[in-house]
Amino acid sequence: MKISKEVKDDQTALLTLEVSQKDYETKVKQTLKKYAAQAEIKGFRKGKVPAGMIKKMYGNAVLADEIQHLLGHKVNDYIRENELEILGQPLPIVNPDLQIDINQMGDFTFQYELGLSPEVDLKYVDTKPKFQKYKITVDDELVSKEIENMQMRMGEVEHPESKPTGKDAVEVTLKELDDAGNVKEGGYEHKTAFGFDQLKLKKDQTAIGKMKLDSTYAPFNVYKAFDKPKEEIAKAFLELDAEVMETVGTAFELTLNKINRVGAAEINQEYFDKLYGEGKVNSEEEYRAKVKEELENYLDQAADNRLRADIFKKFSEEIDVELPDAFLQKWLKATRDEKVSEADIDKEYDIFAADLKTSLVFGAIAKQGELQVDAEELKGKVRENITQQFQYYGMPLGENEEMLESMVQRFMSDEKQLRQTHDQLMDTKIFEYLKGKVKVSDKEVSLDDFNALNQ
Numbered sequence: 001m002k003i004s005k006e007v008k009d010d011q012t013a014l015l016t017l018e019v020s021q022k023d024y025e026t027k028v029k030q031t032l033k034k035y036a037a038q039a040e041i042k043g044f045r046k047g048k049v050p051a052g053m054i055k056k057m058y059g060n061a062v063l064a065d066e067i068q069h070l071l072g073h074k075v076n077d078y079i080r081e082n083e084l085e086i087l088g089q090p091l092p093i094v095n096p097d098l099q100i101d102i103n104q105m106g107d108f109t110f111q112y113e114l115g116l117s118p119e120v121d122l123k124y125v126d127t128k129p130k131f132q133k134y135k136i137t138v139d140d141e142l143v144s145k146e147i148e149n150m151q152m153r154m155g156e157v158e159h160p161e162s163k164p165t166g167k168d169a170v171e172v173t174l175k176e177l178d179d180a181g182n183v184k185e186g187g188y189e190h191k192t193a194f195g196f197d198q199l200k201l202k203k204d205q206t207a208i209g210k211m212k213l214d215s216t217y218a219p220f221n222v223y224k225a226f227d228k229p230k231e232e233i234a235k236a237f238l239e240l241d242a243e244v245m246e247t248v249g250t251a252f253e254l255t256l257n258k259i260n261r262v263g264a265a266e267i268n269q270e271y272f273d274k275l276y277g278e279g280k281v282n283s284e285e286e287y288r289a290k291v292k293e294e295l296e297n298y299l300d301q302a303a304d305n306r307l308r309a310d311i312f313k314k315f316s317e318e319i320d321v322e323l324p325d326a327f328l329q330k331w332l333k334a335t336r337d338e339k340v341s342e343a344d345i346d347k348e349y350d351i352f353a354a355d356l357k358t359s360l361v362f363g364a365i366a367k368q369g370e371l372q373v374d375a376e377e378l379k380g381k382v383r384e385n386i387t388q389q390f391q392y393y394g395m396p397l398g399e400n401e402e403m404l405e406s407m408v409q410r411f412m413s414d415e416k417q418l419r420q421t422h423d424q425l426m427d428t429k430i431f432e433y434l435k436g437k438v439k440v441s442d443k444e445v446s447l448d449d450f451n452a453l454n455q
Helices: 021-038 051-081 123-127 140-154 202-208 230-238 269-276 284-318 325-335 342-368 375-392 401-412 415-435 447-454
Strands: 002-007 012-019 086-092 108-116 130-136 169-176 189-195 216-221 251-262 439-445
Touching: 002 051, 012 051, 021 051, 051 086, 051 108, 086 325, 108 325, 123 284, 130 284, 130 447, 140 269, 140 284, 189 230, 202 216, 284 342, 284 415, 284 447, 325 342, 342 415, 375 401, 375 415, 401 415, 439 447
Parallel strands: 130 439
Antiparallel strands: 002 012, 012 108, 086 108, 169 189, 169 251, 216 251
């Protein structure tokens, strides 16, 4: 088989494969012989079906499959051996005059169109672009607010008999009402819960804020009560899908079943020991200093994340990448479900192209910096992520090495999650590399100003 490549001006290449009869004939005959030995056709003993009949019944399909198999391997081998960097997959060029006929085997010529990965000009990396890293001020007021939040997180849950308020979580039963305002016979009934502070309307806040357990309030319009889209309310509070939500009314009778109120934990030595371990913090002064340190570390990481986003955004905007758009649009249409319209694909292409350009830019930066993620790093990050996840839910795995190792091995066999972890590590490496290529100045801001910037 002869293979030749012709590079076009539009960042594509034409791959031409000249297939001779000797490239496939032997394999086709072997396959037909195997079919003949296994065929069970009425009127013939197994293995005694005439070769001509087998050829007539299966010949064209076997020939087409063998040629397709041969082409697939040869194209992939050529791309790998010649280290071609391509986008998408090779697209076969349809030849309407081509006839695959077992009775007329001969030489064939096939062509594939390749989208070539563009060269990425990284001169911008050497221009030392300027960025700001925000230094978030941690003052006494912020420390006090965080301590209040921690007291609530560590507090005991109480169940008062009446008058929900503030951040109380209320458990209720909702019963659908009819047009006359009575509980509808056979109507929808559902138990749910929500935060009292989620209520949007003053009349709901006032009425429910005066209720005792087992008392009722009606009419309660669930879709007006919360500041959320109707579909989200139906799903979150009523567990109704979009298809059935229209069959259920909007007004309900609300029965108060339970009030859950978290009381602030008392600040004492027992509280310190519970938070940080026995004897690690021994006074309110040490506690405030510890909280301030934790806040500073947390907010410094948030500022680092913002700097990362700013750097990545700027580099993806400033480094231009020319894509073979016509080829990629053609490739998307060829690989999408037939039910997806061309108009939808055209809308999708801009997002697809932007993501691809970003991927190419940072792939080129990783290559320039010789950045790699090795197997040990990957396994270590998997272990770290699993450990942190279980710690978050109060289930430390550090003491159960066997279980942790088992979970790591199971995670390592999940290709999708492994790829996400690899990308997470690579993003960090690229960020650290680019930080050494840019100028970063610090700017002090309040937490409110920082949050406003991130909006």
